[in-house]
Amino acid sequence: MDIKLDPSRDDLPLMANTSHILVKHYVLDLDVDFESQIIEGTIVLFFESGNRFEKQRGSTEETCRSESNEACRFRTPEPCHSPVTDTRTFSSKTGYNDFANCGRGEKDTSSKDGNHGNPEQASGISSAKYRCDTGSHGSEDFLLVLDCCDLSVLKVEEVDVAAVPGIEKFTRSPRLTVVSEELRNQIVHELVTLPAARWREQLDYYAGCSQAPGCGELLFDTDTWSLQIRKTGAQTATDFPHAIRIWYSTKPQGRSVTWTSDQSGRPCVYTMGSPINNRALFPCQEPPVAMSTWQATVRAAASFVVLMSGENSAKPTQLREGYASWHYYVTMPMPASTFTVAVGSWTEMKPETCLSEDLAAERSLSPSEADFRYVGICGHTEYPCRFQNPSATTQEIIPHRVFAPVCLRGACQETLLQLVPPCLSAAHSVLGTHPFSRLDILIVPANFPSLGMASPHIIFLSQSILTGANHLCGTRLCHEIAHAWFGLAIGARDWTEEWLSEGFATHLEDVFWAEAQQLAPHEAQERQELKACLRWCRLQDEVRNSPEEMQVLRPNKEKTGHVSDSGSSVIKHGLNPEKVFMQVHYLKGYFLLRFLAQRLGDDTYFAFLRKFVHTFHGQLILSQDFLQMLLENIPEEKRLELSVENIFRDWLESSGIPQPLQRERQAGAECGLARQVSVEVEKWIRVNRRPRKRKRREAEEVFEKLLPDQLVLLLEHLLEQKTLNPRTLQSLERTYHLPQQDAEVRHRWCELIVKHKYTKAYKDVERFLQEDQWR
Numbered sequence: 190m191d192i193k194l195d196p197s198r199d200d201l202p203l204m205a206n207t208s209h210i211l212v213k214h215y216v217l218d219l220d221v222d223f224e225s226q227i228i229e230g231t232i233v234l235f236f237e238s239g240n241r242f243e244k245q246r247g248s249t250e251e252t253c254r255s256e257s258n259e260a261c262r263f264r265t266p267e268p269c270h271s272p273v274t275d276t277r278t279f280s281s282k283t284g285y286n287d288f289a290n291c292g293r294g295e296k297d298t299s300s301k302d303g304n305h306g307n308p309e310q311a312s313g314i315s316s317a318k319y320r321c322d323t324g325s326h327g328s329e330d331f332l333l334v335l336d337c338c339d340l341s342v343l344k345v346e347e348v349d350v351a352a353v354p355g356i357e358k359f360t361r362s363p364r365l366t367v368v369s370e371e372l373r374n375q376i377v378h379e380l381v382t383l384p385a386a387r388w389r390e391q392l393d394y395y396a397g398c399s400q401a402p403g404c405g406e407l408l409f410d411t412d413t414w415s416l417q418i419r420k421t422g423a424q425t426a427t428d429f430p431h432a433i434r435i436w437y438s439t440k441p442q443g444r445s446v447t448w449t450s451d452q453s454g455r456p457c458v459y460t461m462g463s464p465i466n467n468r469a470l471f472p473c474q475e476p477p478v479a480m481s482t483w484q485a486t487v488r489a490a491a492s493f494v495v496l497m498s499g500e501n502s503a504k505p506t507q508l509r510e511g512y513a514s515w516h517y518y519v520t521m522p523m524p525a526s527t528f529t530v531a532v533g534s535w536t537e538m539k540p541e542t543c544l545s546e547d548l549a550a551e552r553s554l555s556p557s558e559a560d561f562r563y564v565g566i567c568g569h570t571e572y573p574c575r576f577q578n579p580s581a582t583t584q585e586i587i588p589h590r591v592f593a594p595v596c597l598r599g600a601c602q603e604t605l606l607q608l609v610p611p612c613l614s615a616a617h618s619v620l621g622t623h624p625f626s627r628l629d630i631l632i633v634p635a636n637f638p639s640l641g642m643a644s645p646h647i648i649f650l651s652q653s654i655l656t657g658a659n660h661l662c663g664t665r666l667c668h669e670i671a672h673a674w675f676g677l678a679i680g681a682r683d684w685t686e687e688w689l690s691e692g693f694a695t696h697l698e699d700v701f702w703a704e705a706q707q708l709a710p711h712e713a714q715e716r717q718e719l720k721a722c723l724r725w726c727r728l729q730d731e732v733r734n735s736p737e738e739m740q741v742l743r744p745n746k747e748k749t750g751h752v753s754d755s756g757s758s759v760i761k762h763g764l765n766p767e768k769v770f771m772q773v774h775y776l777k778g779y780f781l782l783r784f785l786a787q788r789l790g791d792d793t794y795f796a797f798l799r800k801f802v803h804t805f806h807g808q809l810i811l812s813q814d815f816l817q818m819l820l821e822n823i824p825e826e827k828r829l830e831l832s833v834e835n836i837f838r839d840w841l842e843s844s845g846i847p848q849p850l851q852r853e854r855q856a857g858a859e860c861g862l863a864r865q866v867s868v869e870v871e872k873w874i875r876v877n878r879r880p881r882k883r884k885r886r887e888a889e890e891v892f893e894k895l896l897p898d899q900l901v902l903l904l905e906h907l908l909e910q911k912t913l914n915p916r917t918l919q920s921l922e923r924t925y926h927l928p929q930q931d932a933e934v935r936h937r938w939c940e941l942i943v944k945h946k947y948t949k950a951y952k953d954v955e956r957f958l959q960e961d962q963w964r
Contacts, residue, residue: 201464201763204415205474206334207756210238210426212474213381215525216399217485221493221532223456226448229438232471233348233399234335236433237381238426330419331429334755337416339443339469345418346403348432350376353397370428373404377431385571388520392484398432407433416472435472445469446530451634452652453594457533459633459649462642464764466526473525476756477680477809480522480570487530488514494535496592496629498528498645519645521572521624521807527677529644531631535592538601569807575622576806582622585614593632600655601632604662608705612663615704616670619697621799624678624806630666635960638769640665640932643672643694653961657931660897667701668694674802682809683750684760688742688841689810692778695724696786700795718860719898721783725854726905728776732845739765740773743812743841750811780850781840785819788827797822812841866899870906877910877917892924897931904937908944918947928953932961 212234219230350356351368359379360372380398383391407430409418416435423429441448445468447461460467466475474481487495491505491513499517506514567574575581589609593601609630617623629647632655640661642649648669654662675697676690699720703713732740743749744761752758762768786794801818816833823831840847859867872890895903907913907921918941921927927938928950939957942950 199764200759200761202414203336203476203758203760204334205336205476205479205756206332207474207476207479208752208754209331209756210236210333210429211479212481212525213237213522214395214481215471215473215483215485216395217471217483217487218399219485219487221458221487221489221495223448223458223490226441226458227438228446228458228470231399231434231436233432233434234472235377235381235395235398236426236429236431237378238429238431329424330421331423331425333418333429333433334757335416335418335472336414336466336468336475337411337472338414338465339440339445340411340416340472341438341440342409342411342416342472343436343438345407345409345433345435347373347405347407347420347430348398348434349373349401349404350380350398350432352401352404353394356394356397359394370423370430374427374431385520385573388573392518392520395484399434403434414468437472439470443469447634447636449634449636451533451535451594452632453534453596455534455594457531457535457634459531459533459631460529461633461637461649462639464769467528470528470530471525475524475526476752476758477524477526477682477684478752478756480524480809482519482522482572483525483528484516484518485530486514486516487532488512489532492534493532494592496531496535496631496647498523498530498647500626500646502588502590502627502629521574521645522570523645523677524680527644529642529647529649531633531647531649534594535631536595536598538591538593538598538606540606541602567807568804572807574807575624575626576803581626584623585617586610587613587623587625587627589613589628589630591630591632597632597652597655600652604655604659605630605632605650605666608659608663608666611705612666612670612701615667615701616673616697618704619700619795619798620674620802622802624673641669643669643676645677651961653932657929657934658897661931661933663705664698664702667705668698671697671701674806678806679802680809682811683745684763685744686742686749686812687774688778688781689812689815691775692742692782695775695779696782715860715862716896716898719862719896719902721780722860722863723898723902723905724776724779726902727772728780728846731771731773731776735767735771735773737844738762739768739771740777740844741842742774742777743837746837746842777840777847780847781836784849784853788829788831789823793822812837862896862899863902865893866895866902866906869893869895869899869903873903873907873917873921874910876920877913881916895925897934900925900930900934901937904934904941908937908940913941913945915945915947915949918942918945919949922950928956932957935961 214235216233216235217230218232219228221228349368350373356376359376377398380391380394405420407418407420409416411417418433420428420430439446444463444465445460446458448456448458451457460470463469467473468475473479483498485497485499487497488508489495489512491507491511493513495503495505495515497503497515497517498519500519500521501517503515503517506516508514567576591601591606591609609628613623613628625646627646631647631649632652633649635652637649637651640651640654648666650662650665650669654665671694672690675693679689681687681689699717703716708716738744739762745751789797797819800822801815804818805814813833816836820828820831820833839849869892872892876890913921921941922938925934927934930938935953935957938950939954941947942954
């Protein structure tokens with residue numbers, strides 16, 4: 190089953206057989222060790238299979254793919270020399286230690302009994318072989334395939350959920366006398382299908398089941414991209430254990446997390462949006478269709494703060510001397526790729542004066558306290574939904590916290606802290622109900638490879654957004670906030686359709702930011718036109734300098750969303766290193782949405798967008814889901830030649846500049862703010878042409894004050910000049926105070942310095958390279 194891919198050119202495989210069985214909930218119980226740079230512990234997976242799997246019994250055969258087509262070798266369990274009898278175990282460096290259920294805030298009751306520190310013993314490795322089939326095959330055993338990479342898997346076992354006190358309520362029998370596989374799976378089925386109103390009870394039983402004893406080790410093997418598990422005699426997904434525990438540890442070189450130091454020089458670790466997602470953090474089902482909930486307990490030294498995708502604002506529980514645990518949970522089903530964690534010496538940043546809006550937000554009800562009487566109205570799988578909570582729908586500003594290294598306190602207070610409330614309020618005014626109940630914002634270390642990343646309940650921001658005025662900070666914050674709706678609450682069913690996330694966030698960031706600044710309509714329009722001008726230049730440059738096949742927003746065309754019989758698939762160009770530097774999904778997606786908004790008119794378009802969000806939140810979509818609903822809402826007179834097929838052809842399935850956009854840019858007049866920049870460019874060209882010694886009566890040029898986006902456009906125009914002399918560059922630097930501007934402006938300034946070998950400002954380039962990661 191080992192697929193050998195060339196990461197310089199190949200696609201990313203999603204190996205999990207999600208068509209057979211789905212993970213519905215994860216319980217992680219982990220320890221973070223900075224000395225060894227390892228995260229280790231257990232993960233318990235709760236599964237659900239359906240009637241459709243029964244239909245496949247004996248009819249589907251999918252053999253493992255490998256270069257040699259040899260049978261996979263499985264690690265066969267041997268009798269445990271030290272059986273695990275305590276129901277509260279986790280893996281650590283010194284073996285399997287015994288802790289209380291930290292999710293309930295109990296203290297450490299550890300002991301060193303039951304040590305399985307020898308990986309060979311824990312794995313039960315033998316030479317047994319087994320054919321790697323993933324479906325139902327008559328006499329063959331069912332094979333569970335999970336996405337997994339860069340992990341050391343020590344042991345896999347079935348969990349005896351029937352041993353949990355009170356669990357008999359999920360069976361038809363008041364007392365559990367004979368416990369069978371069928372009974373255990375029935376218990377898990379009843380647990381994962383509990384009504385949303387019983388979410389707290391459900392989480393408690395998940396926690397109890399995760400601490401239950403094992404009732405038999407399972408055969409397993411790993412290859413480059415997956416973990417494969419089977420149970421002898423379990424021939425279908427229905428027969429396979431529906432609750433399993435995996436003992437594992439990450440590797441220091443694992444690609445899902447980054448071990449580094451923060452701006453204060455203290456160690457930290459965080460998930461950084463890897464192309465391989467979270468499969469090097471925990472074994473999981475990566476395909477987006479595998480929507481699941483999770484809860485996690487993470488232990489670390491007491492000096493560290495653990496932040497995570499979670500609905501609760503976790504507080505530490507003190508354990509043995511010098512250690513603490515943090516517990517988070519999520520009740521809204523999400524793809525496993527959206528799980529995020531960050532552990533470091535972060536400090537919560539608080540404003541010097543508490544804003545009244547913040548207090549109002551904190552008094553609002555969380556989604557967990559919602560009235561769920563109307564939950565059936567939504568189109569998603571049942572969960573505690575904020576869209577059906579009257580108090581949540583009117584909550585303009587959700588509770589939020591900002592974390593950063595203590596050395597960035599001043600910068601956070603000057604810019605970021607003041608911007609969070611108006612940006613959250615602006616997003617609510619445009620799209621309505623916030624999909625998530627709270628938000629943590631973390632300023633991540635300087636090696637973070639982009640300006641920001643959004644995950645459920647948490648946003649990572651680069652330190653680069655803290656410099657200069659508040660423009661870059663505000664726009665990037667708005668972009669990441671927009672992902673709460675597009676990218677998280679509404680996700681792409683096929684990850685190649687990245688524009689459904691990034692195109693929407695790019696389009697909405699301008700709208701949110703204008704609303705947050707309370708700009709007059711004409712002023713907001715002018716600034717958005719200027720932004721479109723900048724993005725047009727960027728798109729042209731990207732199209733000229735990137736492979737054509739990577740410029741297509743819907744590369745799978747009519748096969749978009751299709752998977753194999755088992756549910757496995759590949760993400761086109763997912764491992765191509767060039768992809769992380771490209772913005773084509775942001776830019777072409779943005780221009781498509783701008784084109785559609787102009788066709789409908791802003792009022793009609795955003796009224797539709799709110800309707801779309803209400804219809805599709807909590808679900809996965811394809812491009813046609815959005816486009817078909819949009820066209821149904823366009824009056825006949827505005828539709829003209831618009832159709833799903835034409836939009837696919839012109840915008841989503843072709844490389845290069847879309848023809849409608851080409852025509853629009855050729856016909857459109859330059860906006861006022863861009864014209865002002867053109868005038869300033871001419872002034873600088875005149876200055877650059879002047880001789881060193883000038884006539885006394887020659888008037889000095891008077892330069893206008895420019896907005897940050899105007900400065901970016903000015904510098905981009907000046908980059909087109911063949912030569913700029915040192916005097917001109919020095920005057921530019923002094924006129925606009927370029928070293929003190931935001932990172933977007935300083936990026937262009939550094940390009941000018943390098944192009945013209947302006948040695949006096951090489952220190953600015955050095956600073957940029959050290960402090961600002963740039964894609």
